[in-house]
Amino acid sequence: MQSAPRARRQPAWHMLASEFSEATLNEKGSGEYDPSFVITKLGAKVNRVIVAGLLERLEVRETSNGSTLYQGQMRDPSGLHYFSVGDYASESMRELTLSLVEKTETGEPVLLLMTAKSRWYQTDEGAVYTSLRPEEACEIDAKTYALWLTRASQGTLERMKIHSDSLGAEPTQEGLKASGVPEHMVDGLLLARNHYGEIDTESYTLNVMQALDIAEGRMEAASQPAPAPQAQLDVDSSPGDSSDDDVKDTLVAIISQMDQGDGVDFETVLTNAGARGVDRQVAEAKLDELSNEGTLHEPRFGWFRIVE
């Protein structure tokens, strides 16, 4: 017998950062209190995730209305999560955040595991960025981190399989169900297929292999050499759209202009980028990409220079 669907608690997806951060599709139900979702390329319809990684940065920002907002980033083998903790967060989450800020200030490494709500925002150019709002978090040891890596890998593998199995099916609810797609993936896969079209899942396979290497304790296999600084500039390393490249160009221009010899600090870069109409979080993400690509380097933490 069917009864009225109530606002049930949304399940948490074990997910690697790459899958979440590459998502550019979202859904907000028509009702005022409907949950909102980020839909990933593999068809996960995500309202809540359980994620883990190294706390890479956690800083306080004073917002214009006087409330306090902490912004952080957490890295797992596949990429970065951006998250924020504000006055809306629970007392325990805010207390933890304060203690973590202290730890990051002293440079103490912290492995973090969190359950978090998915957030997304869209820039004026139409680019979509995802971020997280942690609900609960805790410091974990490497053993627990390894366990999480196996679960996130398993989730990714399962979604990749369901995704590829569904490709031959008719793109309707009934078609997907008939081809054996589990109930909780049907909606997300339909939306994902319409939005992303054909996708390449090779990078997810690589992410999973690396995560499993770490879980098995095979750290050398999971390690990669630092990118050779000169090897590839951003010639065609970024298949992103032109607005993404515009942001990068803006950032590079700012840094080259303002560098007095020992680089430009993070805050200055972002303030100037902001003045040129670049969204702060977008700028942070792009700054990170530029560093990873080898266009920029950090001679010391938080100071950026262009690789000559």
Next chain:
Amino acid sequence: MSDKYETHVNAILAECPDADAKEVAEAFAKYETEFYIPPQDAMRSILRRFKGEQAVPTNRGSSQAGSSTPRNTKKVTKLSELNGNDKDIEIEVEIISHNMREQTIRGEQKQIAFGLLEDNPWEEKGDKTRWEYKDWGPSPNLAPGSIVRIEGASVNEYQGRMSLNINQSTRIAIVREGTRPVVAPGEPQDINTLPADGYVCVVGRVLAARPDQIHKKDGSGSLDIVRGRIADESGTIGFLSWEPFDHAVGSLLKIDGAQVRTFRDTPELNFGRTTKVEIFHDKNFADAEALSQQTVLTISQFRDGARDVDAVVQITEWTKRSFTRDGEERFLWSGQIADPSGRCRMSAWSELPITEDQLPLTVRLKGVRVRAWQGIPDVTVDTMDQVEILDSTPWDETLDLTNHTTEVDLTELATGASRVGVSTCAIVVSVREDSGFIQRCTECRRVLREGVCAEHGPNDGNSDVRLRLVMDDGKSSVSLLTNKAATLELLGMSEAEMKSAVDADGQMAFVQHLRGRMLGRMVQASGRTIVDEQGAMMLADQASILDEDAGLRATELRAHWGVA
């Protein structure tokens, strides 16, 4: 907080200059955070509260809320605020059922819609009142499951029953779209897909039918009715006919315009004056014997309010109890029953030929009723002939069911009925801040909030220990409450050690410590579940965090998925 609600607070202050701005802002915050009511929707309730007991002039409502309509609309949040002669009202309601009917009005065939609506649609646990409505429009915006704002409807009072009349000039704004399917009348539905409320059409075979009587509560007499059960290949459902019903067991019927009403957790078909019952011909339709197999249930399938239930179970405990009613000593027999799917209680109003030394004893139950108390099914046996003692059990005889727990997938628990004697595994995704020591009301064991029981007021309380977790398998989640013994065992702490840990570092640090140990980890828990419209909850008397080897898991994953 004060900034966020500034405009709303000022609007309230304009009406109630003596109110304290901070308190008003807190009220808005309370509505938003505890009840998810946004400030614009909370305005009216908060205004009423700060105006004290004096009635709010209702016609000022719409201008107060910033609307420019000069209409004399009575805007209410509850149906109970309406009077029988209110003509132009505005309210937000959820549409519970929606049915179309052809009616001849002034010689003209016209479609009208009717059904049930319910007030207070946003509050999950709040008091809700249901009224019938008639839509003369009929508006395409009404659909079952949707929440709508009805502007300009009128109240109809007939023989003390209140209903809403919606006409063509009434505005219906969809606030939240409905999600339940709308089925065209006259289109038969499978019995197992029937909605919990509303008018339906089914084709089914009569499995049982017997005359019964309903005694009116006011003592003004009794009504003759017929109770029974019909089935199709998808399932069975009980029925209650308010009209004469003389179809024999085995008849195949098409029943159009029957109303589903859900009593306790069990839906039932009601046949009334407008229900069309006719003989249906289909040679391929399953016969009564095949269909009646479906009434044989396992304990895991027992639902509160179910009737005509057949089952094979093992009685594991059986005792006679006496009580006094009207000065006369009476007896009741009760005990525990079990099958491989779970356990529950059974009660009998007449003596069964069972002695304690025969236990455990396997019996076949026929046509029994199921009630539930706090989610645990309790089978009621009214007469001796409903129980047949069997010589053998259909399952492995060596299975000891007295403390048997059945391993059940989390999603199955979350979407099924309440069960006893179950065990499950899932990931801990939340450790609530109120895990640890709690105070329970000395009267009712409810958890005290700041020393106050919701029912019995302030009281000293008895100290207890529990954890409040959420477990999740990626598809569903279930609240997990562990009792004192299970909590202490899981944490490997004595109560005194726990007390000193909380006293030394404080509750938040203690909760944070628990999260460090449990978040993201696999928990195995056993106990019983309560599943209702608020979601699923497991009350566990045993729980442990599984010790898993990440390296092994990773290697297994590689092998299983072929990831080199």
